Amino acid sequence: MDLQTLSNLFATTFSPDPNVRKAGELDIRKVANEEGIITALLQIIATDSVDPAIRQACTVWLKNRVITHYNPDKSTDRVPIAQSDRQSLKAAIFPLLSAVTSHGITVQLSNTLKTLVINDYPDNWPGLLGDVKRLLASSEVREVHAGCVASLEIVRAFRFRQKSDILSGIVVELMPTLVQIATQMLHSVSNASSNINPSSQEIPTMLHLILKTYKTSIIVNLSTHQQSADSLVPWGQLLFAVINFEVPQVAVPADEEERERCEWWKVKKWAYGILFRLFHRYGNPSQLPSTMKKEYKTFADHFVTMFAPEILNIYLRQVELFVSGRAWLSKKCQYQIFQFFTECVKPKSTWKLLKPHFESLVSSFVFPQLSFTAAKEELWTNDPVDFVRTSVGE
Template sequence: MDVAGLRDRIQATLDANGDIRRQAELDLKYAESQPGFPNALCDILQAEQDQAVRLSTVVYLKNRVIRGWSPEEDHSLHKPIPEEERGSLRNRLLPMLASSPPPIRSQLVPMLSKILQHDFPEKWPNFMDITLQLLNGSDVNSVFAGLQCLLAICRVYSYKVTEDDKKAEFDEIVDHSFPQLLNIGSRLVNEESEEAGEMLRTVMKAYKHAIYMELPSHLMSDQATVDWCTLFLRIIDKTPPPCSMTGEPADRELTHWWKSKKWAYANLNRLFVRYGNPSALGKSSKPDYAQYAKMFMTAFAPEILKGYLQQVDKWVSGGLWLSKPALYYTLVFLEECVKPKAVWDHLKPHIENLVAHLIFPLLCQTDEDIELFDSDPAEYLHRKLNLFEEVSAPDAAATNFLIALTKTRKKQTFSILTFVNSVVSKYESAPDDQKLPREKEGALRMIGSLASVILGKKTTS
């Protein structure tokens, strides 16, 4: 295929003249079904200096690969990429990933996932060898490319590991790659740059997908659990870098460092909820899971709880801002600690403070709530009445914690009612100019969330 002519057509799609643009798009639509189109796009990507042309090129390449790698499985009418062209595409993809700037890289990653989904390991047997070389490289771009490769393969296997042969394959992948992944994560947590935050976020997500359905054998060892949980707690405890603390709270939550914290919380929660709580294991669980759960409950869960409570203390004192996901995952973990005696004994002394200084403030109206009520009452009602539709909503998690606490530890109901009564009494006795309606509404919301427990048959047992 004429690479120069193809490049000319891609550049023409950026022309201000609509007629020129439309003709170029028609020409490219014809070209994409011709032999050599994907590799010609790779030639342009590797040689081009104009960033706009590069970005357009990689979008065309991504679309061609995603639509044409397995059109029969996707029930697509697009022409499949010829088998004889696929090998060179696989060989060129990882070097391009390692040498490309972020906007290009973000378009290459979906291609990588698509190809791995269909070709690994049979048609791409050296993929993990290349990934390990990248992870062990000294160049930052190479290491980042290696992290993205590992994340992509973890995603591919996250739902396949329930099959015995796939679990064995993935166990081998984790055995060879996760020690280095841990080393990289342990170095990154000490850095401050936005790029380091993005790389650390990738490390966290690779672990997330690796343990999503099954726990790989390597990660079940005591030492691996110690090392990874230590890393997660270090990330959670890390003072947020300045680059992650600018702008509005909603903007902060989208930064790589806060996303890293979010996934560190989520990974600890997943370990505890799915694998670390003996009473939550199903009858069909493997015997080694029972042993792991017993070990996790006694040795790790109390330390994780301690780390979470330290963050809550800082948030309560005003010395730390926490994102909504951080508060949400904290409360989910606290809820899981209510029933098992091994962790309840550690949580119980903190309950009154948690109710007064964490749960109650989260159930009070915020400035954001008031603004929404004034500007869009219908949306406000939808938000409050459909609370559980919102992912990572701290007030929903606070409500769930209260319900679990009063259902499982019924004696705690009386201390909660005493607290609510004190808030309402304070409101009623205060002069009109000193009344705090938000506090009264928050207290009544606590009562409302506990209605089913308070009105139940056995509330005093």
């Protein structure tokens, strides 16, 4: 089937006429198992002149097809994707991620990549990490962005595998490069903060992806590499810098609700979230389960004495700026600070540092959050369901 015919066929899948739509879907099913169909779809997705809606439809179908037919269960009658199409997929996925500007298409391609990684890495895709590292080392912003997207999906593919040597290897290969890129980007923005283009989202988006990748990698385990000073120090310095970074007003919306969803404040939320995860799961010796003490006791003793006090001081400073009206904090960042303070109550060493600030924190930071304000009353009156949702979330 030629590309134009295939493109027209996918155009029928979002026709307002249900009969046309159903006929199109049936025709697609008839050609779905043909060798070369996926290679053809990749060409359509890569063609800028094709209607974006058609490219999006092709990408969604491709993602679903890869999920169900790349490595189908032998108990089903599904026909596996042909080897030629598999090779085309792996060859085209990174150039496509680098070229597309549509967020919707990027999301679908990212999910497709994760399925490829789950099924083929490392045995059938030994050059995967080398390809990603080349993207991250590129001088082209779009390629670096694609490398960040790929890094997140690769880590996601193995995040829940207990004691995974594969994930540990990925961490060693990618994390040093990612923290270096993020540090350089934040440094460049800090030096030119007054000249930030308010419409530019490249740097905060990539910082968001990088921090999300690190957080994803520590969900279940903290690898030996990540426990070492070689990893912990540069990542800690980056997280501190993100939290202390004063986002220029030109780079965030004036409306508070829009600011909550701003990419820069998502970056800060992930920085706060990482520090809490490190402390809560791995760095608090008084709360370590007996099953984790052998692996993390040394790290926890070091973290609670060397890192936790520094984090606490930074958070106290952020709260001071917030309650005095000299800085703004998103609700999710405030929540992460509350969580960290709660964790600090448990070890004697951090409680000793927090205790002198307890009364002022309760009166100036905690109490205002619990008070029933006019804004909360209006929300309760107009939308009690949303009031409960936001109140519990806070």
